[in-house]
Amino acid sequence: MRDQVEITYVTPLSGAFTKPKATDALEHLLQEKNIHIESDFAIERVDNENKKIIDYGGREIAFDLLVTVPTNKGDELIGRSGMGDDLNYVPTHKATLQAKNYNNIFVLGDASDIPASKAGSVAHFEAEILTGNILHFINKEPLKEEFDGHANCFIETGNGKALLIDFNYTHEPVEGSFPFAGIGPLSLLKENRMNHMGKLAFRWIYWNVLLKGTHIPFVSATMSEKGRNYEEITEH
Numbered sequence: 648m649r650d651q652v653e654i655t656y657v658t659p660l661s662g663a664f665t666k667p668k669a670t671d672a673l674e675h676l677l678q679e680k681n682i683h684i685e686s687d688f689a690i691e692r693v694d695n696e697n698k699k700i701i702d703y704g705g706r707e708i709a710f711d712l713l714v715t716v717p718t719n720k721g722d723e724l725i726g727r728s729g730m731g732d733d734l735n736y737v738p739t740h741k742a743t744l745q746a747k748n749y750n751n752i753f754v755l756g757d758a759s760d761i762p763a764s765k766a767g768s769v770a771h772f773e774a775e776i777l778t779g780n781i782l783h784f785i786n787k788e789p790l791k792e793e794f795d796g797h798a799n800c801f802i803e804t805g806n807g808k809a810l811l812i813d814f815n816y817t818h819e820p821v822e823g824s825f826p827f828a829g830i831g832p833l834s835l836l837k838e839n840r841m842n843h844m845g846k847l848a849f850r851w852i853y854w855n856v857l858l859k860g861t862h863i864p865f866v867s868a869t870m871s872e873k874g875r876n877y878e879e880i881t882e883h
């Protein structure tokens with residue numbers, strides 16, 4: 648029934664993906680799937696009676712079925728503890744992962760306010776640096792400013808294909824090979840079957856390697872620039 652259904656993807660961002668480079672490279676996927684994009688739409692309210700959503704500028708979009716993603720927030724527990732910001736995230740130093748207001752607390756994963764993706768890979772990469780810094784703190788040694796915002800995500804695109812993106816605080820995702828420079832076998836920012844196979848293989852790696860805490864030698868906590876055409880981004 649797909650040909651009888653219109654899908655509109657409405658986002659407060661200027662494109663379909665959080666990273667402009669990814670939007671440039673991947674927006675065609677939405678066109679191929681006949682998904683219409685409405686960007687720069689900061690929703691103000693839902694008018695369920697008249698079946699439309701309205702943004703702060705008064706722009707309206709009609710719907711039959713609305714699927715919304717609420718604002719991503721930290722846990723209320725953090726709010727109640729007084730440690731959080733307005734969104735219940737713990738203000739955290741983005742390179743050392745030490746809480747800004749409590750020097751004996753270190754934060755990783757979705758609980759922190761660092762400008763990295765809220766993703767499993769980020770929590771995983773942070774863990775290595777956080778563990779080291781807790782030990783440095785206990786031993787009264789200087790903390791290492793090592794975390795670079797590294798994120799690495801598969802994006803399933805359907806029909807047995809997937810994308811893989813790799814980026815950090817200062818580098819937009821672009822094309823290249825992963826995890827081995829020039830060899831791959833996975834391709835960055837490209838939709839293909841091999842990436843989907845990589846995603847399926849990752850399921851096994853997750854349960855049998857990552858959860859056991861086994862170190863994967865060729866995937867580092869910080870981002871590798873080898874074999875990739877990364878472009879620096881200036882931080883705001």
Ligand SMILES: Cc1cc2nc3c(=O)[nH]c(=O)nc-3n(C[C@H](O)[C@H](O)[C@H](O)COP(=O)(O)OP(=O)(O)OC[C@H]3O[C@@H](n4cnc5c(N)ncnc54)[C@H](O)[C@@H]3O)c2cc1C
Nearest residue numbers: 722724755756757758764765766767768769770799800801
């Ligand atoms: C629908 C969905 C899809 C996602 N897909 C992906 C994906 O494809 N790839 C990816 O990389 N990431 C994905 N993510 C993001 C990823 O799951 C999170 O970034 C990651 O789980 C964060 O890990 P965390 O340990 O910080 O928090 P969590 O995994 O949320 O762990 C927090 C834990 O604390 C427990 N807890 C909470 N309050 C208390 C309390 N008071 N006492 C004791 N325990 C408590 C919770 O039960 C939970 O087990 C997805 C997230 C969602 C919601």
